[in-house]
Amino acid sequence: MSVLKLSEIIHTFPDGTTALRGVDLSVGPGEVVAIIGPSGAGKSTLLRVINGLVIPSSGEVEVLGERPRGERAWRRVRRRIGMVFQSFNLIPHTSVLMNVLAGALGRIPTWRSLIVAFTREEREGAMAALERVGLGDKAHKRVEELSGGERQRVALARVLMQEPEMVLADEPVSNLDPVIARSVLDHLVRICREQGITTVMNLHAVDLARSYAGRIVGLRDGRVVFEGSPAELGQAELREIYGESYREVGVGQG
Amino acid sequence: MARGKLSTALSRALWLGLGVLGLALIWASLVRTEFLPQRVLGIGPKGQEAFVRLISALAHPDLTVLPEIADGMWESIAMGLIGTLLAVVASLLTCFLAARNLTFGTPQGKAVYLVVRTVYNIVRAFPPIVLAMLFVVLWGVGPLAGVMALAVHSVGMLGKLFAEAIEGADPGPIEAVRSTGASPIQVVAYGILPQVLPHFVAYSVYRWDINIRMSIVLGVVGAGGIGNLLQQYFGYLKYEQISTTFLAILVVVTALDLASGWIRERLGVVSAPV
Numbered sequence: 001m002s003v004l005k006l007s008e009i010i011h012t013f014p015d016g017t018t019a020l021r022g023v024d025l026s027v028g029p030g031e032v033v034a035i036i037g038p039s040g041a042g043k044s045t046l047l048r049v050i051n052g053l054v055i056p057s058s059g060e061v062e063v064l065g066e067r068p069r070g071e072r073a074w075r076r077v078r079r080r081i082g083m084v085f086q087s088f089n090l091i092p093h094t095s096v097l098m099n100v101l102a103g104a105l106g107r108i109p110t111w112r113s114l115i116v117a118f119t120r121e122e123r124e125g126a127m128a129a130l131e132r133v134g135l136g137d138k139a140h141k142r143v144e145e146l147s148g149g150e151r152q153r154v155a156l157a158r159v160l161m162q163e164p165e166m167v168l169a170d171e172p173v174s175n176l177d178p179v180i181a182r183s184v185l186d187h188l189v190r191i192c193r194e195q196g197i198t199t200v201m202n203l204h205a206v207d208l209a210r211s212y213a214g215r216i217v218g219l220r221d222g223r224v225v226f227e228g229s230p231a232e233l234g235q236a237e238l239r240e241i242y243g244e245s246y247r248e249v250g251v252g253q254g
Numbered sequence: 255m256a257r258g259k260l261s262t263a264l265s266r267a268l269w270l271g272l273g274v275l276g277l278a279l280i281w282a283s284l285v286r287t288e289f290l291p292q293r294v295l296g297i298g299p300k301g302q303e304a305f306v307r308l309i310s311a312l313a314h315p316d317l318t319v320l321p322e323i324a325d326g327m328w329e330s331i332a333m334g335l336i337g338t339l340l341a342v343v344a345s346l347l348t349c350f351l352a353a354r355n356l357t358f359g360t361p362q363g364k365a366v367y368l369v370v371r372t373v374y375n376i377v378r379a380f381p382p383i384v385l386a387m388l389f390v391v392l393w394g395v396g397p398l399a400g401v402m403a404l405a406v407h408s409v410g411m412l413g414k415l416f417a418e419a420i421e422g423a424d425p426g427p428i429e430a431v432r433s434t435g436a437s438p439i440q441v442v443a444y445g446i447l448p449q450v451l452p453h454f455v456a457y458s459v460y461r462w463d464i465n466i467r468m469s470i471v472l473g474v475v476g477a478g479g480i481g482n483l484l485q486q487y488f489g490y491l492k493y494e495q496i497s498t499t500f501l502a503i504l505v506v507v508t509a510l511d512l513a514s515g516w517i518r519e520r521l522g523v524v525s526a527p528v
Contacts, residue, residue: 051433053429053432053433075435075436075437076435077435078432078433078434078435079434079435080435081433082433082434083430083433085426085429085430087426088426089424089426089427089429089430090427090430091427091430091431091444091445091448091449092424092427092448092449093448093449093451093452094448102430102431102434102436102444103434104434105431105434105435105436105437105440105444106434106435106436107435110437110439110440113436113440113443113444114439114440114443155430158430158434162434162435168433
């Protein structure tokens with residue numbers, strides 16, 4: 001049984017660059033999967049194909065038991081899939097609490113969100129989400145006052161607010177220093193494992209992929225060139241993903 | 255090599271030709287505007303006398319007309335306020351349709367974008383004073399014509415600036431809000447508005463400042479405000495009253511400058527494009 005099944009996904013952008021050249025991927029419920037690969041391998045595009053932010057040129061997407069067609073259908077599915085981003089993507093000039101509440105937008109009527117009338121339960125839910133990422137005391141701060149690691153944890157709380165069945169993380173820690181990166185991933189993976197949330201994350205650092213993911217997928221030039229457990233990912237496989245020169249440049253990273 | 259030399263010679267000749275053309279244009283413009291030594295330096299005795307009287311009147315303005323001037327000034331400020339408010343509302347309602355990043359998803363969106371941008375360009379092309387002359391025909395002499403002129407011209411300006419602020423918004427938060435399953439209206443309200451609102455306010459304040467200055471001039475074509483009075487005083491050569499008006503304009507414009515600069519600085523948007 002799988003909660004995500006991608007079949008023969010091919011995607012070419014309007015400018016002619018081909019990001020994905022036939023990707024098949026299947027993810028089971030509660031799995032934590034890391035996608036690794038060099039820049040430009042198509043990792044970000046692949047993640048956005050999963051929640052319909054990018055509609056592939058061809059191929060089948062089956063996610064959470066749906067095969068969405070059209071923006072409306074995708075919106076209903078997106079509601080059930082949380083997403084965190086490399087540059088955090090918080091709403092600027094607003095409070096931390098408001099950013100977390102935005103996670104509930106998908107299930108709130110548009111009129112009510114326009115007058116910013118969140119219910120008591122929703123506000124309490126947002127506070128609880130902030131508590132879970134250790135930022136309960138920062139609810140009324142503006143996002144500009146937070147550090148990078150704190151900002152990504154706010155983004156995480158926004159995802160929790162969404163009550164998702166699946167989480168997508170696009171290079172969630174590559175803008176953070178190594179220590180903060182580990183603490184953010186600790187939060188992300190712990191929460192997802194506790195609640196059985198299926199997680200697919202793009203990671204640029206192989207060591208992080210090894211220590212947090214149950215399964216690793218290697219992407220190169222828009223194709224899956226490796227799929228297996230962290231233990232199965234050896235030097236030969238890494239060279240297959242990153243190219244022959246991996247060993248030299250990879251010592252520090254890997 | 256030969257080709258290189260030829261093209262160098264060609265481009266040199268081209269630049270020389272352009273230089274000569276430029277100088278000819280400047281010369282023709284000097285003649286057309288009568289900026290010639292005999293005209294600039296040849297101020298007649300009548301002109302000199304009138305100017306000296308005007309300048310010396312600045313030292314003793316006629317303060318008995320102050321209530322009249324204050325009322326005219328209030329009319330100008332009110333014209334600027336209402337003209338700007340109307341323009342802000344109209345721009346807020348339309349600017350989203352004039353932003354590439356919101357409309358270029360579909361062919362229909364592209365068409366709407368082109369129509370709204372074209373309307374902005376057309377109304378912006380007419381200076382307020384020209385529009386005021388047109389609107390005096392429609393609504394008669396008075397401040398209403400001026401208000402409409404300022405509003406219409408300002409929509410062209412503010413709509414374009416608002417739309418460009420939206421186009422400059424960081425796509426990251428927009429994508430993040432979209433990824434929660436938000437509707438397009440929610441994406442605008444939560445992903446875009448918080449990013450652009452400070453710019454919108456700064457541009458509007460700046461526009462109000464400009465519109466009050468413009469409203470001072472509009473009275474000359476009968477569209478209300480302090481310009482009306484100034485024109486009357488000039489008609490009767492009432493130097494002391496003209497002087498009072500000048501001083502009043504100086505005070506109000508300076509105060510405005512300081513106020514709008516202060517507001518924009520507090521918003522963190524110091525330089526606003528005109």
